[in-house]
Amino acid sequence: MRGRARGSVGWRFALAVLERRRGVTVLQTVALAVGLMALLLLGMTRNDLVDSWRNATPADAPNRFIINIQPDQREPLRAMLATNGIRDLLYPMVRGRLTHIDDRPIQASTYPDGRARNLVEREFNLSYTDRLPEGNEVIAGRWTGDAGGASVEEGIAKTLHIKLGDTLRFDVAGQTVEAPVTSLRKLDWGSMRVNFFVILPTDKMQGLPETYITAFHLPPAKSALGNRLTASFPNITVVNTDLILRQIQAVLDQVIAAVEFLFVFTLLAGVTVLYAALSGARDERKRDAGLLKALGASAATVRQTQYAEFLVVGGLAGLLASLGAIAVGWALSQFVFDFPYRFNVWIVPVGVVSGMLCAFAGGWLGLREVLRQPALATLRDVQ
Incomplete structure (x- = not known):
């Protein structure tokens, strides 16, 4: 019961701190959410869009196009296709x-x-x-x-x-x-x-x-038919859309990997903003921690207050990032790619947990000295 009460006190103190520093809280949350949303959009929603793109095309959809067939070649070519079951x-x-x-x-x-x-x-x-x-x-x-x-x-x-x-x-x-x-x-x-x-x-x-x-549609087992067609009808052009789509996908994967690498720096920038905001208010936080300890709060309660603040900011940033990634992914599928969007149920929990971890890392780096310093030394320093 004592541990539970101490934990609830820590959460109440954390929410009070966030309310008091409303502007800084919004800055921290938005900075972290923007970087995290970019990564979620490329890392998870990207896969949903690609899967939706693939599922929008039937499995037996045509994968070979033949153009420039002359009128006198129509029946011979049709007969050649028919002998191969097409x-x-x-x-x-x-x-x-x-x-x-x-x-x-x-x-x-x-x-x-x-x-x-x-x-x-x-x-x-x-x-x-x-x-x-x-x-x-x-x-x-x-x-x-x-x-x-x-x-x-x-x-x-x-x-x-x-x-x-x-x-x-x-x-x-x-x-x-x-x-x-x-x-x-x-x-x-x-x-x-x-x-x-x-x-x-x-x-x-x-x-x-x-x-x-x-x-x-030409099954892989009959892929040699394309070469036989061009040998029999040299003027025609056989377009292999399977090969084209694979090349496009390979190029997209390379581009997305490069963009994801850049967006990692965006996320690091968000964590840095969080660290800088916490560092800028370090003296004020030292005074708050010193007062809590002087009034009888244990070191564990002060630590839980700090950790609860990080988790709230990170969780809120992760929630905003995941909702933003879902909204952008849906808009891309509806208005750009024009196919149904497949919602990934994991994007919200992954976003929230990732936001908490990033905020906790940045917060711990910025305030680890506050938790170590004794109450008397803290109050003497801030006088």
Whole structure:
């Protein structure tokens, strides 16, 4: 009972000290929380984002893309894929530049947004089909297929201010192709399937220069098929997205490791700020400790008061850091990477414990002399 009462007295004294030094407490907590949040965001939330990124793509998603397939190669290539157990669609692709929306000429200067300017300065990959492609969802208007209407992806429609009923005009190898917008589509970009921003009616695309593109999943056991395809069709390009993603991940890991190394210094800076703040108030803390001892408080009670203060500051900093890391990670997944965020239940306890350890280390370094000095010597020094 005596130990429990002594512990509660130490916590009450610690909370009273934090209340009295409110400004310093806020400075210590924020400085430690900023550095710790950066480390938590990269160390733990980074893994959650990467896992969410990987889970957003199905296990059997296409990992090979073939482009520049000529019309006369379409059937031979399809037959070669079929003999290897791969049955996938080959989509026609026509290159065209958007020149008008209704009667308005389209130029880069028309749009203030950089992405919109880039889109209108280059050619679009156009396609045609009478059926709504797999993974496409009509969210506005009506899919008309070959009935004369164009279908536009919702994102590019928003960027270029394209609405239902607008007439799009494209320049394809010197020929004009135009069609009214009859539907807007939402695409599942995470599926890794072949997708097109604009799908036009078949009758509008006849006689235009076209190539074909396809995407399929190639198991590791059949990876040699890519070499056989390029040997049989030298003009085609086989893109191995597995290799590209692995290289991107390796580069990201190296960059993140370097940034984490820098953020360790940010955390050390927070601990240093805590140490400096405690050192600046060392004389005042010596007087408080001396008075407590002179009034009958044991050395253990004074020590518990100091330790409780460190734990409160560190725990609060760790809580703020973990909540901040969760918020930033969620915002990145929703508004930057556009995939569901997987919450890591360990980030809050790890953040709180890490904050307590950092605060305890900085506090012990700054106030270890206060705990060692006898009460009489302390009161004599501060007079």
